[in-house]
Amino acid sequence: MMGEMNMALNGMEIYKMLPKKNCKECGFPTCLAFAMKLAQGGTQAEKCPYMSDEAKGKLAEATAPPMRTVTFGAGERTYSLGGETVLFRHEKTFVNRPRFAVMFDDAENADEVAKKINHINSVNYTRISEEMYVEIAAFRCSSQDKQKFISLIKKVTSECKKVVPMIISEDPDIASAAAEEFAALGPIIYGANEQNCEAMVGIAKKHNLLLGVKAENQAKLYDTVQKIQNMGYKELLLDAGGRSLKNAFDDAVNIRRTALLSKDRTFGYPTVTFVCDMAQDKMMEVAMATLFVEKYASIIVLSDMDYSMALPLFALRQNIYTDPQRPMRIEQGIYKIGQADESSPLLVTVDFALTYFIVSGEVERSKVPSWILIPDAGGYSVLTAWASGKLNAKSIAKAIKDFEVEGKLKTRELIIPGKVAVLKSDIEDELPGWKVIVGTREAASLPAFLKDYRQKSAS
Amino acid sequence: MAYKKPSQKFSGKIREVTVGSGLKLGGESVLPFYKFDGDTGAKPAVGMEIWDVFPESWPQSLKDIFGPYADDPVKWAKFCVEKYNPDFICIKFEGANPEGDDRSPEDCARIAERLAGEVPVPLVIAGCDSDEKNAKVFTKVAEALPDKNYVFLSAIEANYKEIGAACGMAYGNIVSAESSVDLNLAKQLNILITQLGVKPEKMVMNPGCAAVGYGFEYVVTTMDRIKLAALDQNDSTLQMPIISPVSFETWKAKEAIATEEDMPEWGGQEERGIAMEVSTAAGVLAAGSNAVILRHPKSVEVIRKFIDELL
Ligand code: B12
Ligand code: SF4
Numbered sequence: 001m002m003g004e005m006n007m008a009l010n011g012m013e014i015y016k017m018l019p020k021k022n023c024k025e026c027g028f029p030t031c032l033a034f035a036m037k038l039a040q041g042g043t044q045a046e047k048c049p050y051m052s053d054e055a056k057g058k059l060a061e062a063t064a065p066p067m068r069t070v071t072f073g074a075g076e077r078t079y080s081l082g083g084e085t086v087l088f089r090h091e092k093t094f095v096n097r098p099r100f101a102v103m104f105d106d107a108e109n110a111d112e113v114a115k116k117i118n119h120i121n122s123v124n125y126t127r128i129s130e131e132m133y134v135e136i137a138a139f140r141c142s143s144q145d146k147q148k149f150i151s152l153i154k155k156v157t158s159e160c161k162k163v164v165p166m167i168i169s170e171d172p173d174i175a176s177a178a179a180e181e182f183a184a185l186g187p188i189i190y191g192a193n194e195q196n197c198e199a200m201v202g203i204a205k206k207h208n209l210l211l212g213v214k215a216e217n218q219a220k221l222y223d224t225v226q227k228i229q230n231m232g233y234k235e236l237l238l239d240a241g242g243r244s245l246k247n248a249f250d251d252a253v254n255i256r257r258t259a260l261l262s263k264d265r266t267f268g269y270p271t272v273t274f275v276c277d278m279a280q281d282k283m284m285e286v287a288m289a290t291l292f293v294e295k296y297a298s299i300i301v302l303s304d305m306d307y308s309m310a311l312p313l314f315a316l317r318q319n320i321y322t323d324p325q326r327p328m329r330i331e332q333g334i335y336k337i338g339q340a341d342e343s344s345p346l347l348v349t350v351d352f353a354l355t356y357f358i359v360s361g362e363v364e365r366s367k368v369p370s371w372i373l374i375p376d377a378g379g380y381s382v383l384t385a386w387a388s389g390k391l392n393a394k395s396i397a398k399a400i401k402d403f404e405v406e407g408k409l410k411t412r413e414l415i416i417p418g419k420v421a422v423l424k425s426d427i428e429d430e431l432p433g434w435k436v437i438v439g440t441r442e443a444a445s446l447p448a449f450l451k452d453y454r455q456k457s458a459s
Numbered sequence: 460m461a462y463k464k465p466s467q468k469f470s471g472k473i474r475e476v477t478v479g480s481g482l483k484l485g486g487e488s489v490l491p492f493y494k495f496d497g498d499t500g501a502k503p504a505v506g507m508e509i510w511d512v513f514p515e516s517w518p519q520s521l522k523d524i525f526g527p528y529a530d531d532p533v534k535w536a537k538f539c540v541e542k543y544n545p546d547f548i549c550i551k552f553e554g555a556n557p558e559g560d561d562r563s564p565e566d567c568a569r570i571a572e573r574l575a576g577e578v579p580v581p582l583v584i585a586g587c588d589s590d591e592k593n594a595k596v597f598t599k600v601a602e603a604l605p606d607k608n609y610v611f612l613s614a615i616e617a618n619y620k621e622i623g624a625a626c627g628m629a630y631g632n633i634v635s636a637e638s639s640v641d642l643n644l645a646k647q648l649n650i651l652i653t654q655l656g657v658k659p660e661k662m663v664m665n666p667g668c669a670a671v672g673y674g675f676e677y678v679v680t681t682m683d684r685i686k687l688a689a690l691d692q693n694d695s696t697l698q699m700p701i702i703s704p705v706s707f708e709t710w711k712a713k714e715a716i717a718t719e720e721d722m723p724e725w726g727g728q729e730e731r732g733i734a735m736e737v738s739t740a741a742g743v744l745a746a747g748s749n750a751v752i753l754r755h756p757k758s759v760e761v762i763r764k765f766i767d768e769l770l
Contacts, residue, residue, distance in 0.1 A: 088687070090680045122724060127672075222462035245768040250495050257465040266462075283757060286734050287741040287765040290671070291492075294679060294745045308730040311714040312738035315672025322676050354674065358713075381674060387639070444713035444721075 009062040011036040072210040073164040074186035081298040082270035097321040101136035137163040172199035256296040270298030328353030329379040338369035350377035366447035375399035393426035471693035479581025485700030504750040506547035512554035520729035549583040556587035564599035594618040598625040606631035613637030627657030640667035682746035700749035
């Protein structure tokens with residue numbers, strides 16, 4: 001019976017619970033129509049004024065999203081995990097990006113710990129208006145020495161101000177002491193298992209913490225989660241124990257599919273994957289973490305995070321978690337970078353946010369104060385916009401006029417992206433008195449190009 | 460209630476295509492690496508990229524590795540095969556670019572012939588930036604190497620007729636159909652090429668590629684949708700194996716090309732390049748790529764192991 005409670009109800013099952021008055025007060029022509037919509041999550045149970053409280057309670061439970069959204073952390077470092085509704089981003093969108101953790105072990109030597117702290121503190125940068133940094137430090141208690149464990153957590157959390165700790169211990173005594181000590185940071189407590197779950201749930205409940213549940217395999221995890229749910233705790237993070245890439249992938253995919261395809265909420269929680277235990281090689285960790293960003297881990301624990309790992313992984317995560325229905329677009333206009341004046345260089349790019357932020361970042365890096373003109377390019381990258389006819393001499397000339405560039409600036413030279421060098425003469429035809437300069441193909445070479453350009457203009 | 464492991468069984472299957480004399484691509488009837496659901500088909504193949512000209516524009520770390528061999532494509536290919544054991548070699552005729560060395564199609568064909576004679580793994584023939592020139596180069600190369608089952612990368616909307624007729628039909632090789640990150644475009648081009656008379660088992664496709672961070676979500680989503688259409692809806696026009704030229708994209712990205720001098724806080728350039736290549740390759744494989752083209756030997760080693768551990 002308990003299991004069934006956890007399953008989402010279908011339209012017919014909901015219909016059986018309705019008053020069947022067909023009074024239309026819910027805004028639907030019949031109770032059945034209302035039931036069908038409710039089953040898809042398209043309306044709320046409260047819309048029917050005639051439903052019994054018992055039915056309402058049952059329905060609220062049954063129509064809740066298939067995968068729970070849980071949180072960890074505290075204050076401005078509070079993060080949501082889970083809450084996904086689709087297996088593929090094109091079906092709607094993925095919502096809560098996975099978070100990266102770096103593993104510390106209290107048996108590790110001090111140099112190793114110092115190196116990781118250093119990496120965590122240096123990997124902190126902005127990419128397309130998102131701040132990138134390691135969100136979690138995971139701590140494994142190998143020593144079984146409470147004091148040693150706590151002092152490691154203390155050291156790392158005081159030196160890395162941004163991390164939320166994940167306390168890993170299957171010993172409730174140790175877990176409880178650490179939870180007590182760091183409760184204010186909203187830590188994750190990882191280590192509930194078949195045997196200790198009562199005590200671990202107690203600790204999590206006391207401080208209202210996200211609880212990591214671990215088992216040997218999916219079937220055993222399923223049983224343990226049911227046990228924990230029966231204790232009334234639902235702030236869970238799952239680990240079905242796979243420590244080979246193959247098994248861990250099987251776990252990640254099948255836990256997610258159980259929630260979203262089988263609509264079984266026993267597995268309607270986010271998962272954690274320990275890439276640090278599956279690979280000895282940094283590049284292999286990058287490959288594995290890539291797989292799990294796409295499918296379907298919510299916390300990915302790595303053994304370290306230096307720039308070589310961070311650059312691809314954070315960029316990938318940012319891409320995959322972009323809402324396909326809301327492409328990132330920049331408002332058209334003329335943008336000032338640095339203390340640009342009326343004689344500073346003028347560049348044109350497109351209104352695709354990714355492109356704009358890459359280009360403006362490189363212009364800033366060049367330290368050459370400049371202007372960037374953004375025409376209507378359909379929100380596309382340079383070549384996409386060009387190939388679809390959105391970026392052309394006309395749209396660029398229109399932007400020059402619309403944003404009154406001739407009145408604002410003295411310069412009559414326009415730097416265009418190297419990839420659309422073919423536009424040069426067309427633009428010059430559209431804009432009498434202007435000279436078009438073909439820029440570099442990649443923005444990375446813009447700083448050198450701009451410095452050179454400024455020097456030439458000066459002489 | 461006890462746990463019931465879910466599974467997704469599909470009626471469709473990716474076509475198995477044989478490259479060279481024995482390298483199989485595709486054949487799976489499940490989503491990428493979903494071994495727990497059924498038959499994952501042939502192991503995804505890992506190939507290495509070489510050029511017909513010295514790769515002046517490549518980062519120094521790559522030139523350090525290949526430089527001593529890169530004055531001659533045959534020497535270069537043999538070095539890769541002997542040392543790193545790739546499943547195939549991708550020879551990119553960068554030197555054919557009319558705006559560069561403008562190597563003649565006949566010269567390209569001679570190089571390809573020498574490679575075919577001396578390199579024990581199958582070849583993937585890639586072109587330069589000019590679609591027009593590629594059609595000419597591919598025609599000559601295919602003519603010189605008939606019925607080899609080599610892959611020609613790629614036929615696009617503008618030149619598929621010539622390439623399809625020569626490579627796919629007259630000279631019995633494999634045509635790769637390249638489209639720009641859009642399921643409908645991929646489908647349309649596959650249909651056009653098969654309507655020419657190229658047999659589907661003589662085709663693979665490249666539905667677009669990008670480096671992680673550079674519009675990569677469109678690549679993943681396009682591939683997800685292609686694989687679902689091929690498997691779930693049994694759409695035979697999308698059941699061609701996918702080949703992804705990962706290295707063509709990743710070694711242009713700033714993360715891979717910025718020197719340490721340029722970005723001191725980013726650390727060693729070589730590792731950044733490898734990491735971008737490895738992540739992009741793992742990312743397209745997870746989305747359904749059946750073959751990836753790579754540059755760095757370390758990427759080849761890691762991606763090979765990654766595939767082996769998953770299957
Ligand atoms: C993602 C993508 C899409 C997405 C669009 C996402 C978006 N918002 O732009 C979608 C799927 C919608 C798409 C559609 C199309 N696409 Co498209 N797409 C891509 C893809 C994979 C990545 C583009 C990307 O995001 N690049 C990253 C950004 C940052 O690059 P960028 O804008 O060029 O900026 C760089 C430089 O140009 C430079 N830069 C930028 N501005 C400036 C300014 C100055 C002054 C300077 C100096 C430098 C500079 O800095 C940046 C970093 O170096 C590329 C292939 C690839 N790997 O590049 C194809 C690609 C661009 N697409 C292409 C095509 C043909 C199309 C379509 C026309 C296909 C079609 N027939 O329908 C459509 C057009 C849309 C439509 N239907 O109207 C072709 C273009 C071919 C060509 N050479 O002209 C490409 C190259 C694919 C290919 N190989 O065929 N596409
Ligand atoms: S308000 Fe309630 S009783 Fe009336 S039609 Fe809607 S579901 Fe039926």
